[in-house]
Amino acid sequence: SSFMVWDRSPQMSYHRPVLGKRMNEAEQQPMLHIDDADDVNRNNIDFYNQRSRIVHADAEEKMIFLFDYRGKEKGEECIHWKHLKALKDGNKWGVLRHPMVLHFINERLIECAVFYLAHIIAFFSFLLLLSSHIFSKDTFKDVLVTLFVILFLFFMMLKGAIKARISKSISLWFVIAYAFNILTFIATLAYVWLPHLFEYDDFHQEVKTIILWALPIIAVMSAWVNFLYILRKSPYGIYIFMMVRILKSFGHIATIWIPTLIAFSFAFHLILRDSGVEPWESSDTYQNSTTLHKLFVILQAVTKTSTMMIGEVDADNILGTRQWIPSILVLIFEIITVILLMNLMVSLAVGDVNDLRNTSQDKILRIKLNFVIEALQLSEAIGISALSSLCTNPTNNMLVVSYEGGYFAKTDETISRIFDERRESIAGQAPPPSHLGFGGMMNPSSTSDLVFHLGFSKERLRMRLCRRPVLGRSQNVHIDGCTLNLIEAPESGIPEHKSSFAVPDNEASCMRKAKQWLIGLDWHAYLELY
Known part of the structure; x- marks a missing residue:
């Protein structure tokens, strides 16, 4: 305390x-x-x-x-x-x-609270609309998503133009955030309108399927990240800072976590590839497969091991082989990763959260100060009475x-x-x-x-x-x-x-x-x- x-x-x-x-x-x-x-x-x-x-x-x-x-x-x-x-x-x-x-x-x-609330509602509606578009597609939703994107792009271009005209220098973080938003909206428009374009021919169906499968994931996930970015100024912004702080701590401990993950992934793959336990395939199938399929097998082994590291060891299939080496390997894996490594990550996360509670208001003040400066710049540049009141109200x-x-x-x-x-x-x-x-x-x-x-x-x-x-x-x-x-x-x-x-x-x-x-x-x- x-x-x-x-x-x-x-x-x-x-x-x-x-x-x-x-x-x-x-x-x-x-x-x-x-x-x-x-x-x-x-x-x-x-x-x-x-x-x-x-x-x-x-x-x-x-x-x-x-x-x-x-x-x-x-x-x-x-x-x-x-x-x-x-x-x-x-x-x-x-x-x-x-x-x-x-x-x-x-x-x-x-004074900006109404506009900020409208921004939250608009982007949350856009996120829901984009998510529902995955389950049911129609022309009305396509047009509605496009209108949302055009509206967001208009305000982004306006903000960028005012920033470039007034500011002598633009920060790297502003450029990265600006580029990320542009890529988000491009991926969204491509996801909405590419299916209509692909209907004109039947060539390269496999490539088209992969593209149409990946674009909605990119669009929805990037829209979710943007929505969290907007919520930083809300009363719950501190929890978003906690997520970012824990992510940074994970980046520091990744030097231990990634080599451990790779070592146990290949160890389990080497021991269990002929045991018939999923997802480790037999050596004959692995040798006769293509390079792309081999990489996919390695990815499955790493993914399976990462799920085992967070507690889902699923030891029944491994112990069902009734062999000494897999059983000993599972025991060592539980001690090193599930007990030691995971508790280390949890303790670091708890310490970061406690430190962030003491310094979060300084971070929030920086964000809200930037928001006020941009809002006042926008109200001064645009001669709209609803916005100009920010500069004229006493x-x-x-x-x-x-x-x-x-x-x-x-x-x-x-x-x-x-x-x-x-x-x-x-x-x-x-x-x-x-x-x-x-x-x-x-x-x-x-x-x-x-x-x-x-x-x-x-x-x-x-x-x-x-x-x-x-x-x-x-x-x-x-x-x-x-x-x-x-x-x-x-x-x-x-x-x-x-x-x-x-x-x-x-x-x-x-x-x-x-x-x-x-x-x-x-x-x-x-x-x-x-």
């Missing part, structure tokens, strides 16, 4: 160790403190701290965040998709995890988060006065005092903090961490069944609103709550240090 202890009192602050040279250099840099949309660097966390306030409502077990998204021009906001892309390209994940930026991303995600300036992770957002016009008063009070003043260190963090010598000392009953217990800190990186420390999850992060830096502030009621509609559940962020995973 993993845990984190923190204090929500206003005096509590968290300090990340910084090298002395970097701290001194940061203290000498001028601190921008005037809230101007053009003068302040949006890649600096100070910009978002100045436009944010926090209220700790401990009695209601809630935190209230107040944000100022107003830009320099009327109707504009201070955060744009270009700023998000610049932060992502610069690996400024410490800034991207700021509540003001996360709230902006979350609001855009909620962001709610109040966020209420409970300690259990639930949240709601609303707009309060009176919040703007809080930031207007501060702008007037700091205009013309000197830069902030030098006790602010790197990234707006308080120097340990300039403030009174609450320090928690961890005592370990076990002697000679040491903790080793990397010297160079990386924001957002997770360090796991295992101590006799207990796991400490240490996440490097800067101090909050958000000023606390001292005036009395009543906790508003949750007036969110059922539709908005459903959108938050479908694609919204998990705030409990990001606000542990605030």
